[in-house]
Amino acid sequence: MSNLYDAAYELERTIRQSAEYNELKRRFAEVNADPAAKGMFENFRQVQMTIQQKQMMGQDISPDEIQQAQKTVALVQQNPKISGLMEAEQRMSMIIAELNKIVLKPLDEIYGSPQQG
Template sequence: MAVNVHDAAYALEKAIRQSDEYTQLQQMYNVVNADPAAKNMFDNFRQIQMNLQQKQMMGQDISEEEVQQAQSTVALVQQNEKIAGLMQAEQRMSQAIGELNQIIMKPLEDLYGKL
């Protein structure tokens, strides 16, 4: 009997949405978005992050100035209690997704061996 992996994936999506990690992330995201100053600071931080990631993916050099700007922005946002809470919730969610990914990839690792 064949198993429909898409059905399992949708069930996993539903479980993620109901998880403590996701619920806490959603709450912290709402807290940041309800505070215009925090939201603006967080949006600016995310834009800087995305710009640097895009440059990396395109193989472009990142200047020392851009690195320093990113570091100072990280330091600034971490001083905001609301954003720091959101970033911690993001980290917990990311860790949970990483653990799920390891479980999902296990059959391929068993088949091919660890790389």
């Protein structure tokens, strides 16, 4: 019987060796090496986290907060280093979501589909 933890650690090693992961890591380092881009990105992340926390707690997000978030997104998307990082994050996120589907497939086969009768 194979050890599930060994398989998980092997998947981690494979992710770390992937082109997508290394591109994300490179772009993150590029943003962090540029003080202006780093500051903008940190501000963006803070706005993003604040809104997510409010949503998780069921709090309303004010129109001003929405407008500020939209301005922040527009600003960071104009920075090529940050927009490149965001694209790399999105690609990595899609891969993780696909891997998650694969890993959860056995449980989905048990619980996922209602029985046809």
